[in-house]
C-alpha cells in the first residue's frame with residue numbers, strides 16, 4: 001500500500017466522526033486535504049456542517065467544494081478538528097508545521113472539544129525530533145533567535161521559498177530546528193513558548209484525543225487515556 005493510500009484510509013476513518021450540525025476544524029497539508037475532499041463529498045450528499053479552516057489553502061479548498069467556511073470569531077464552539085501531523089510519538093505528542101500552518105492549527109485545535117490526528121504509518125515514531133521542529137517567529141526577531149535555538153541543542157535554519165524566506169499566513173517566518181532527537185518535548189515546548197519573538201512552535205502536547213494511522217493492516221487507532 002502506498003503512503004497516499006494510508007493517508008486516504010486514515011482520512012476516511014476520521015470523517016466518519018463528523019455528524020450533522022457540527023462545527024469542524026479543518027487541518028492543513030496533504031493528508032488533511034484528502035479529509036477535506038471527503039468532507040466536501042459528504043456535504044454534497046447533504047451533511048450540514050460549518051467549517052473553520054486552519055489555513056488560507058484549506059479555506060480555498062473547502063470553499064471550492066461547497067463547504068460553509070467561517071472564521072474563528074463567528075463560532076462559539078468547535079466540536080471536532082481533524083488534522084495531519086509530521087510525527088506522533090507513543091504519548092500522542094506531535095510535531096506539526098511541515099506546511100507552515102501550525103500557528104492557526106494549534107489555535108483551532110486548542111479551541112476544539114476533540115482533535116483527531118490522521119497520518120500514514122511512517123509518521124509514528126518512538127521519539128520526536130527526526131523531523132525538524134518548525135518554530136514560527138516574527139521577522140524582526142528571526143536573526144536574534146537563531147543562536148537561542150542553537151543553545152537549545154538545535155541546528156536552526158530559516159525556511160526558504162526559493163530565494164525568499166517562506167512567509168506564513170500571518171506573514172511571519174519559520175525557523176526549522178533540527179534536533180535529531182527531542183529528549184524532553186515538554187521542556188523544549190515551554191522554553192520556546194517563553195522566548196520573546198517566538199509566535200508558536202510545532203510541538204502539540206496533550207492536544208490529540210484520537211490518532212488514526214493508515215497502515216497495510218488497516219487503520220490503527222490510539223485514544224487518549226482519560
Ligand code: 5RP
Nearest residue numbers: 029030031084097098099101
Ligand atoms: C501543516 C501540518 C501538516 O499537518 C503536516 O505537515 C503534515 O502534512 P502532510 O499531511 O502533508 O504530511 O502540520 O502545518
